[in-house]
Amino acid sequence: MFNKSYQVPKYPHKVINLILRTVEKIYSFVSLLFFTNALNFSSIFLDSEGLDNSLARSPISLLIGLIRYSIYAFTILIVLMRYKIILRIVFKEPFILLLTMMALLSIIWSDFPNLTIRYSLFALGTTLFGIYFAARFSLNEQMKFLAGVIGTIAVVNLLFTLAFPEYGIEQGVHAGAWRGIFWHKNNLGGLMAFGGILFSIITLTSKKYRYLSSVLCSLNILLLVLSNSKNALIIFLAALLLLLLCYPLKWTSLISIPLFLSAFLLSCSLIIFLIDRLNTILIILGKDISLSGRTDIWSAVLEKLGERPLLGYGYQAFWVKNGEAFNIWRQLNFKAVHSHNGFLDLTIQLGILGILVFLCSLVLTYIRSVIYIRKTKTTESFWFLIFISLFVMYNLSEAQIFVADSFLWSIYVATAFSVSYYRPISPEKSQQNI
Numbered sequence: 359m360f361n362k363s364y365q366v367p368k369y370p371h372k373v374i375n376l377i378l379r380t381v382e383k384i385y386s387f388v389s390l391l392f393f394t395n396a397l398n399f400s401s402i403f404l405d406s407e408g409l410d411n412s413l414a415r416s417p418i419s420l421l422i423g424l425i426r427y428s429i430y431a432f433t434i435l436i437v438l439m440r441y442k443i444i445l446r447i448v449f450k451e452p453f454i455l456l457l458t459m460m461a462l463l464s465i466i467w468s469d470f471p472n473l474t475i476r477y478s479l480f481a482l483g484t485t486l487f488g489i490y491f492a493a494r495f496s497l498n499e500q501m502k503f504l505a506g507v508i509g510t511i512a513v514v515n516l517l518f519t520l521a522f523p524e525y526g527i528e529q530g531v532h533a534g535a536w537r538g539i540f541w542h543k544n545n546l547g548g549l550m551a552f553g554g555i556l557f558s559i560i561t562l563t564s565k566k567y568r569y570l571s572s573v574l575c576s577l578n579i580l581l582l583v584l585s586n587s588k589n590a591l592i593i594f595l596a597a598l599l600l601l602l603l604c605y606p607l608k609w610t611s612l613i614s615i616p617l618f619l620s621a622f623l624l625s626c627s628l629i630i631f632l633i634d635r636l637n638t639i640l641i642i643l644g645k646d647i648s649l650s651g652r653t654d655i656w657s658a659v660l661e662k663l664g665e666r667p668l669l670g671y672g673y674q675a676f677w678v679k680n681g682e683a684f685n686i687w688r689q690l691n692f693k694a695v696h697s698h699n700g701f702l703d704l705t706i707q708l709g710i711l712g713i714l715v716f717l718c719s720l721v722l723t724y725i726r727s728v729i730y731i732r733k734t735k736t737t738e739s740f741w742f743l744i745f746i747s748l749f750v751m752y753n754l755s756e757a758q759i760f761v762a763d764s765f766l767w768s769i770y771v772a773t774a775f776s777v778s779y780y781r782p783i784s785p786e787k788s789q790q791n792i
Contacts, residue, residue: 378439382436382494383503385429385432385436386491386494386495386503387503387506387507388425388429389429389433389487389768390503390504390507390765390768391507391510391511392425392426392429392763393484393487393763393764393765393768394507394508394511394549394765395540395545395763395765396511396514396539396540397422397425398418398422398539399418399539400539400540400541401525401526401537401538401539401540401541402522402525402539403417403418404541405529405530406528406529406530406531406532406533406537407528407530407531407532407542426480426763429483429487430480430483433483433486433487433490434483434486436490437486437489437490440490440493440494443493443494444489444490444493446493446779447489447492447493447775447778447779448489448493448775450775450778450779451719451722451723451774451775451778453715453716453718453719453722454485454719454771454774454775456715457708457712457715457716457719457760458478458481458482458485460673460708460711460712460715461474461478461481461482461673461707461708461760462475462478462479462482462673464478464669464670464672464673464675464707464708465478465672467666467669467671467672468671468672468673468675469671469672469675469678469681469682470672470674470675470678470681471672471675473674473675473678474672474673474674474675477673477674477762478673478674478762480762480763481673481760481761481762481767483762484761484762484763484764484767484768484771485767485768485771487768487771488767488768488769488770488771488772488774488775489771489772489775491503491768491771491772492771492772492773492774492775492776493775497738497739497741497742497776498738500772500776501556501559501560501738501741504556504769505556505557505560505571505574508549508550508552508553508556508557508574508578509553509557509574511539511549511553512550512553512574512577512578512581513577514538514539515536515538515539515540515546515581516538516577516581518538518539519536519538526538526539528543532586534586535584535585535586535587536581536584536585536586537585538581538585543585543586543587544585544587544589544590544756546581546585546587547581547582547585547586547587547589547590547591548587548589548590548593548752548756549765550578550579550581550582550585550590550594551578551582551587551590551591551593551594551597551748551752552745552748552766553574553575553578554575554578554579554582554594554597555594555597555598555601555744555748556741557571557572557574557575557578558575558598558601559601559737559738559740559741559744560575560738561575562737563736563737563738579594582594589755589756590752592751593748593751593752596747596751597744597747597748600743600744600747601740601744604731604740604743604744605737607728607731607732608731608732608735608736608737652698652699652755654690655686655690655694655697655698656697656698656699656702658685658686658689658690659686659697659702659703659706660702662676662682662685662686662706663702663705663706666709667709667710668709668710668711669708669709669711669712670705670706670707670708670709670712671706671707672707673707673708674707674762675707676706676707677694677695677696696756696757697757698755698756698757699753699754699755699756699757700752700753700754700756700757700758700759701713701716701753701754701759702757703757703759704716704757704759704760716759716760719774720746720750722774723746723770723773723774723777724743724746726774726777726778727742727743727746727773727777728743729777730742730743730777731743742773742776742777745769745770745773746770746773749766749769749770752766
């Protein structure tokens with residue numbers, strides 16, 4: 359009466375799996391888009407730096423809050439559903455887990471425990487997303503997601519600024535520089551620098567998307583230049599140099615590693631040479647010797663760090679109204695929102711112990727990134743090493759290390775866990791998949 363070869367349970371399972379995979383892709387795309395702060399459309403509601411006519415509260419802040427809580431709620435759900443693949447890698451990078459634990463425990467010594475517990479939970483959510491992203495998607499899939507997100511943002515920024523130049527172009531201190539939908543030109547420039555090198559790698563490796571990626575690469579570079587973010591431009595040029603330096607790591611010959619190290623040391627020597635002529639370079643770049651006031655901030659923060667060197671002031675509990683930062687604001691005569699250095703900002707929050715934990719993670723990830731290139735021998739595998747280098751350079755003047763709701767931190771976590779285990783893939787297959 360019934361055909362025994364017809365297996366009823368398999369069909370609905372396939373449909374459910376297909377729906378789940380589609381939902382996961384949408385969730386990952388939206389999460390990454392949210393972490394870039396592109397959904398805030400800050401330039402509409404916040405005036406350019408130097409002006410003070412911004413709205414006290416963005417009209418869409420409630421919507422953004424709803425998106426945030428929805429993303430983190432779904433993150434917990436998806437981690438529980440995919441716990442098997444998460445458990446395969448979660449303990450391969452213990453330093454990030456330890457850093458997250460330190461942030462949660464810093465409520466004990468924080469002057470603002472309510473803020474610390476709130477933002478440390480957000481940071482936990484961002485970190486969990488990065489772990490999930492690494493466990494769930496391969497390098498090629500990760501690059502596709504990043505390309506889709508950054509490419510979409512680049513097109514939106516171009517169209518938005520052309521349509522609404524009064525919002526998309528800076529009017530205050532940085533008049534004439536493009537900021538697009540972001541609050542500051544450096545936000546646009548920084549993201550476009552990352553996008554420019556990402557699309558450069560895709561253009562070199564992908565036959566299927568070579569034309570599209572080259573167009574988007576050009577658009578990213580154009581927006582980078584229009585943003586007039588000199589730091590981001592320097593970071594992008596340094597990343598291009600590093601891209602060339604990575605090629606010897608693909609060689610099977612043992613001489614490739616010393617060759618890479620020699621080229622790397624030569625690049626460092628060049629950087630030292632440029633630093634020795636810092637005054638001249640800063641004049642050319644239109645900056646003062648204090649790096650637009652950053653050195654003043656660093657000195658003031660280091661002085662405060664001396665009061666609580668071991669554990670810091672607690673996660674997200676320093677740059678707070680009525681907190682320890684008030685004296686710095688009064689001293690500098692302006693309200694800095696962070697240290698303008700990611701390493702220093704993490705230290706002031708979690709102390710010397712916190713920064714040491716992160717540095718252990720960073721060194722481990724660097725070593726694993728080089729090993730990953732040596733094993734895969736594919737050009738797209740350069741992405742991990744180049745991203746880590748970009749991340750370090752970016753945090754020399756900005757603060758995105760272990761920051762909640764941060765695009766760069768989520769990708770750093772994904773990179774650290776991705777290189778902690780090796781998925782074998784041939785060069786031919788990698789070119790077909792990207």
